[in-house]
Amino acid sequence: MNRRAFLLAAGLAACGRAPSRRPNILFVMTDDQTVLEMSCYGRNTILKTPHMDRIAAEGARFDNCFVTNSLCAPSRATVLTGCYSHVHGIYGNSEKRDAIETLDPSLPTFPKLLREAGYRTGLMGKWHLPQNPAGFDDWRILPGQGVYFDPDFIVNGERRKVPGYATDITTDFALEFLSVHAAAPWCLVYQHKSPHRPFTPAPRHADLFGDVEVPYPETFNDDHGTRKVAAEAEDMQLDVSLAGDYPDLPPNLSREERKKWIYQRFVKDRYRNIVGVDENLGRVLGWLDDNGQTEDTVVIFTSDNGYFLGEYGWYDKRFMYEPSLRVPLVLRYPRLGFRGEIIERMVSNIDFAPTILDLAGLPVPETMQGRSLRPLLTGAPPADWRTSHYYAYYDNSWALHGLGKDAHADPNFAYLTPHRVGPHRGVRTSRYTLIHYYNDDYWELFDNESDPQQLRNVAGMPSYAAAETELKRELERLRDQYGDRG
Ligand SMILES: [Ca+2]
Missing domain, CATH: 3.30.1120.10 (Arylsulfatase, C-terminal domain)
Known part of the structure; x- marks a missing residue:
């Protein structure tokens, strides 16, 4: 830890209080993005994500962040409540089961607690839980999965079509919220549909990476030997399940050629989607700079679950295997003094809500099953930090x-x-x-x-x-x- 971070951490510990000004909270989440798809993780030679990387460079990058249940709706409920599925009640994706699964309304969530503490709270973009959002002053969400072009949004309870591309619109809404509530403190939950299937990029990015051949994962042609359930998961095969997504898939390809064609297409489309997210993230980070709020804003960027990008010949998530279990996580908060940190401790998406509350100077309720990441950020990891x-x-x-x-x-x-x-x-x-x-x-x-x-x-x-x-x-x-x- 550098000297400034040490003094800050020591000073805060001694006084037992947060900095006098409560930080703003910008929580950014994409849908299905992996660590391979953020260039600061150093494992992608094609895709560049300068604005995501900036958060890591000016803050911290977590190298072992795992999810509790690798699926959209359960992860989102976990992020809000800091709890596992069996506690918050969302076990699976909700669009067909809203009569069955309910996010336990009695559970505290970080937006609800921040709002009670005087924050102005906003939610823009993907939501994907069966109940309407609670704890937000202003919420504008895609219904269910939503669509990429001219999507319907539910704007504070009222459904209407909004012209444009989902990633751009979500950001327009985010900037509107910020301009209204700039006086702070504010908490903005800014969640993209991208790069979720059908992986459709903005037209301005549709031709990116056209000449590039994306490298194939080492396990692309895995035969799933010794893993019975993996061998039976036929629908996880990208050439089985994604073939129908592409009317322009050339006919008469061999199975191997077809698999490679689909792989190149879907991975490049995801990269194009992520370029769109990164560009839009740059607009929001630029707003913080232009409005003097960079120092006093906690920025967290993550994804709701990992994804198979051709590993084992698969797409999608669900399994506990590494590509699906692991998510990117970068966090910036200049007031705490850490910069360019790489944190290898094992962290989880149950930790996000406790971290946000702790950095806001609020107590973490006992219902939350995770722990604040603050001591990892300030170079003072507790001796009993999780090892599993x-x-x-x-x-x-x-x-x-x-x-x-x-x-x-x-x-x-x-x-x-x-x-x-x-x-x-x-x-x-x-x-x-x-x-x-x-x-x-x-x-x-x-x-x-x-x-x-x-x-x-x-x-x-x-x-x-x-x-x-x-x-x-x-x-x-x-x-x-x-x-x-x-
Ligand atoms: Ca997801």
């Missing part, structure tokens, strides 16, 4: 088929979701990933040190028996810690 992460994905086929939760008792029912990913829970430590597909009582164990691509399931192997026993114990401990015994 708990994950829980819920198959939602029982709801899609109008059945009760006990439908899972039928072993033939496990893979009837649109993506055929069975429910599972697991634990990620610095070295291992243990996954339990509990309907089948099927286990996977990966040694992420010797097998970072997670191709070799070593569950049941004698040489890993001791590690497996310990990880199973840790999984049970985490279920107790988070109260997930339903």
Whole structure:
């Protein structure tokens, strides 16, 4: 930690209070963006995201941020409440199940608490929860997934069509909110639909990367050997499920050619989408600069879940494997003095709400299951910081088929979701990933040190028996810690 950060941290700890001026909060979230798709993570030679990178350069980049349940609606509920799905009530995507799943209205959320503390609160863009937003002075959301061009928005309860491209419109709304509430303190939840499928870029970006061949992931032609559930997840195959998205897909291609064609197209379209997000983020960061609010604004940029960008031949998310589990997270708050930090501690999307409240100088309610990231930012990580992460994905086929939760008792029912990913829970430590597909009582164990691509399931192997026993114990401990015994 540099001297300034140390003095600031020490001073704050001694006084037990936040800086005298409450910070503004800018919480930015994209939909399905991965760490590969933010250039500050150093793993992409094609896509450049200068404004996202700026947040990291002037703040901190988190290299091990994991989600609790890699799916849109559950993640969004987790971000708001700081809780796991079994606490907040959103287990799966909600558009077909709003009669069944409700975000527990009694739970505190960071926007509600900030608003009660005198903040002006705004929400712009993607929402994707079955209930209307609560705790916002001004909210303008896409209904459900929304569309990219001339989308309908629900503007403070009233639905209307708005001409233009969703990413631009979301930003126009964000800037309108800021110009009205600039007197501060304010909290703006600014959430993009992009780069979610159908990955449609703005026309001005449609030709970017035209001459480039995006490199193929090492596992592009994985045969899913040793991983039973992965082998059965046929709908995760990008050439199976995305083929119908492209009327201009040339006919008469071999399967290999077709898979490569779709891969190039969908990945480039995602990059084009992200260029649009980055450009628009630049407008908002520019507003902070122009209005003298950069120093006093906490900026958090993340994504609701990771994504398979051709790894294992897949698209989409859901599985607890690394590309889906891990999300980008960058955070800037100049008043705390950290700059260009890279943080490797294991953090989770249950930590976002506690962090926001803590940085705003507000108490974190006991319902929230995460912890403030502030001590990691100020170079003083607590000795008991987490060394394992708990994950829980819920198959939602029982709801899609109008059945009760006990439908899972039928072993033939496990893979009837649109993506055929069975429910599972697991634990990620610095070295291992243990996954339990509990309907089948099927286990996977990966040694992420010797097998970072997670191709070799070593569950049941004698040489890993001791590690497996310990990880199973840790999984049970985490279920107790988070109260997930339903
Ligand atoms: Ca998502």
